[in-house]
Amino acid sequence: MSRTKQDVRRRFRSAVFSRDGYSCRVCGFASTPDRAEADLDAHHITDRHEMPSGGYVAENGIALCAACHLNAEAHHRGEPVPPGFAPAELYALIGSSERAAREAAGAG
Numbered sequence: 001m002s003r004t005k006q007d008v009r010r011r012f013r014s015a016v017f018s019r020d021g022y023s024c025r026v027c028g029f030a031s032t033p034d035r036a037e038a039d040l041d042a043h044h045i046t047d048r049h050e051m052p053s054g055g056y057v058a059e060n061g062i063a064l065c066a067a068c069h070l071n072a073e074a075h076h077r078g079e080p081v082p083p084g085f086a087p088a089e090l091y092a093l094i095g096s097s098e099r100a101a102r103e104a105a106g107a108g
C-alpha cells in the first residue's frame with residue numbers, strides 16, 4: 001500500500017471513529033480514542049470497489065465493533081443481511097445516503 005493510500009485510509013478511519021463517538025453505531029459498544037483502532041472497524045457501507053476513489057469519505061463509513069462488522073459484511077459477501085445491517089439502514093444511522101456518499105467521494 002502506498003504512502004498516500006495509507007494516509008487516505010488513516011484519515012477515513014479517524015474521521016469515522018471521531019464522528020461516531022468511538023462507539024459501534026449499531027450495538028453501542030463503547031471504545032475510546034486510544035482503543036478505537038483495536039476495538040472498531042470503519043466499515044465501507046457501499047463497497048470500496050463500487051465507489052469513486054474507493055469511497056474513503058465519512059459519508060460512506062460507519063464505526064462498527066467486530067461482531068457488527070461481520071454482520072454488515074454479509075452484504076458485500078452476497079449473503080442474507082441480518083435485520084438492521086442493510087446499507088440503507090446503516091446510512092440512516094449516520095445521517096447519510098448512498099447518494100451523499102457518492103457525491104462526497106466524487107468531489108474528493
Ligand SMILES: [Zn+2]
Pocket residue numbers: 024025026027028029064065066067068069
Ligand atoms: Zn456492534
